[in-house]
Amino acid sequence: xxxxxxxxxxxxxxxxxxxxxxxxxxxxxxxxxxxxxxxxxxxxxxxxxxxxxxxxxxxxxxxxxxxxxxxxxxxxxxxxxxxxxxxxxxxxxxxxxxxxxxxxxxxxxxxxxxxxxxxxxxxxxxxxxxxxxxxxxxxxxxx
Amino acid sequence: xxxxxxxxxxxxxxxxxxxxxxxxxxxxxxxxxxxxxxxxxxxxxxxxxxxxxxxxxxxxxxxxxxxxxxxxxxxxxxxxxxxxxxxxxxxxxxxxxxxxxxxxxxxxxxxxxxxxxxxxxxxxxxxxxxxxxxxxxxxxxxxxxxxxxxxxxxxxxxxxxxxxxxxxxxxxxxxxxxxxxxxxxxxxxxxx
Numbered sequence: 001x002x003x004x005x006x007x008x009x010x011x012x013x014x015x016x017x018x019x020x021x022x023x024x025x026x027x028x029x030x031x032x033x034x035x036x037x038x039x040x041x042x043x044x045x046x047x048x049x050x051x052x053x054x055x056x057x058x059x060x061x062x063x064x065x066x067x068x069x070x071x072x073x074x075x076x077x078x079x080x081x082x083x084x085x086x087x088x089x090x091x092x093x094x095x096x097x098x099x100x101x102x103x104x105x106x107x108x109x110x111x112x113x114x115x116x117x118x119x120x121x122x123x124x125x126x127x128x129x130x131x132x133x134x135x136x137x138x139x140x141x142x143x
Numbered sequence: 144x145x146x147x148x149x150x151x152x153x154x155x156x157x158x159x160x161x162x163x164x165x166x167x168x169x170x171x172x173x174x175x176x177x178x179x180x181x182x183x184x185x186x187x188x189x190x191x192x193x194x195x196x197x198x199x200x201x202x203x204x205x206x207x208x209x210x211x212x213x214x215x216x217x218x219x220x221x222x223x224x225x226x227x228x229x230x231x232x233x234x235x236x237x238x239x240x241x242x243x244x245x246x247x248x249x250x251x252x253x254x255x256x257x258x259x260x261x262x263x264x265x266x267x268x269x270x271x272x273x274x275x276x277x278x279x280x281x282x283x284x285x286x287x288x289x290x291x292x293x294x295x296x297x298x299x300x301x302x303x304x305x306x307x308x309x310x311x312x313x314x315x316x317x318x319x320x321x322x323x324x325x326x327x328x329x330x331x332x333x334x335x
Contacts, residue, residue, distance in 0.1 A: 012225075013222060013225060014267070015288065016221050016225065017218065018219055019218075020214060020215065020217075020218040023214045024160055024211065024213070024214065025212050027207065027211060027214065030329060031203060031333070031334065033208050034203075034271065034334075036332060041192070051333070051334055052334055054333075055329035055331055055333040055334040056147060056248075056334065058329075059325050059326050059328070059329045062325045063322045063325050063326065066217060066318050066321055066322050067318070069221075070217055070218075070221045070314070070318045070321075071314075071315050071318045071319070072218070076159075077157065077158055077159055079157050079158075079159065080167050083167060083168070083171050084167075084170070084171060084174065086171075087171045087172075087174035087175050087178070088174060088178065089181055090175055090178075091174060091175060091178030091179060092182075094178075094179055094182055095182040095186065097187040098182075098183075098186060099185075099189075102183075102186040102187055103186050103189050103190040105190065108277050115190070115191075118191075118193075119191060119192065119193055121194035122191075122196075122270075123192065123193045126193060126196045128193075138198070
């Protein structure tokens with residue numbers, strides 16, 4: 001408990017306001033990401049890669065700042081970190097187990113006819129070539 | 144041992160107060176709920192190139208404004224916790240009311256945003272993208288509503304100097320709701 005009180009003295013209101021200000025700067029950067037990306041893209045670094053980095057890289061940093069400083073995970077018992085990490089691992093396990101069937105519409109012994117037909121229909125309706133690999137997907141990330 | 148409270152309230156094998164431990168377990172289960180929903184969205188989005196066109200209709204400025212509102216309300220929640228730690232229940236209650244106001248502003252912005260989208264014909268049944276959009280943001284909004292209600296009850300107690308430890312507990316929940324939005328924002332508004 002004493003340790004916790006020391007921590008509270010270290011972290012006065014100004015400290016929390018500082019974390020909040022950093023979060024706002026990160027928010028602005030994540031909004032600017034897709035606008036700036038097409039102008040700074042060069043070589044192998046394409047605009048959609050920059051957008052993904054500014055969008056999800058910054059989201060992870062923001063989530064860490066909130067969890068560590070506002071939820072006080074940095075001074076919480078390790079037990080809680082293990083609990084939360086376990087849940088995140090379960091989520092990733094779910095993704096790894098399910099994603100191949102959903103992201104792909106065709107495998108060695110199976111075919112998701114309905115999903116394929118929907119992709120074809122929708123892309124045709126949007127005026128894009130349904131047979132182009134990921135037709136226009138990455139261009140749209142730059143908007 | 145005092146018998147004025149249930150035994151479970153005073154039991155602590157982990158060294159963490161029971162109420163706080165319970166909130167962390169709620170958040171643990173929430174990670175799986177929101178995590179499962181968002182993971183499902185990601186795998187569908189990657190498997191459906193045509194969703195890029197649907198997603199391009201979400202409004203980044205509404206999402207950005209709401210991120211600002213939630214981040215600010217999180218600041219208020221942690222300042223409420225700070226005041227409660229110093230034993231200032233009245234101040235903690237005021238910051239909690241500020242947090243709650245942030246939640247209400249968030250819901251108002253969302254209401255305006257959704258009204259416009261529904262008027263343009265983008266409804267929960269339009270296609271897979273909009274189904275995920277309304278389900279994920281809707282489930283999140285329900286958490287904001289629940290948080291606001293609990294916060295008002297806790298603020299009412301804190302105002303009288305009662306159960307000040309609960310100010311931290313609702314704060315932890317509120318920050319989690321903020322973190323969920325931190326991930327919903329790039330998924331639905333930025334990387335589209």
